[in-house]
Amino acid sequence: MKYKAFNLRFFIVFSVIIAAALMRLLPHWPNFTPVAAMALFAGTYFERKRFAFAIPIAALFISDLFIGFHAIMPAVYLSFVIAVVIGATIRKHVSARNIVLAAFSSSVIFFLITNFASWLALPMLYPQTFAGLTQCYIAGMVFFNDGSQGISFFVNELMGTLFFSAVFYGAFYLAQMRFPVVDRSRF
Helix, strand or coil: CHHHHHHHHHHHHHHHHHHHHHHCCCCCCCCCCCHHHHHHHHHHHCCCHHHHHHHHHHHHHHHHHHHCCCCCHHHHHHHHHHHHHHHHHCCCCCCHHHHHHHHHHHHHHHHHHHHHHHHHHCCCCCCCCHHHHHHHHHHHHHCCCCEECECCHHHHHHHHHHHHHHHHHHHHHHHHHHCHHHHHCCC
């Protein structure tokens, strides 16, 4: 029975991650993606660290092969590795409150790291001073404020992470209710 539980649980978590990676290929507002929620979810529900890190990062990389790469990709990947770690911290205490805090934390970390990387990578756009760094963070907060493509990079990221976290964690909760064997096994 444990073998079946292992496969069912793994299949559900793996499927959520693959679905999240595929959703990146659909049209969406900038930064309103399921990637941070995918990393949080993997950190929470993959008991084996190698799966928790490797599967979402591989899914992200494969979808990036279609979307394209840019100069600050290492910062993006670092942000999602940190999101996996954040997800792992709530593993034994999954609750709506902890999921919201994890989603908020991962969004803030993503914003801070990727905007810092943008500041470093674009010296012609942002002076390499504290004022330039501040300008870069402000630009990330107010960009797209006309509403045509969301609210801003940061708010879009936060809304996307909260929305997709609710979907992923909620779906997994319902799967646990429907298939109790999923809840009893850890892999």
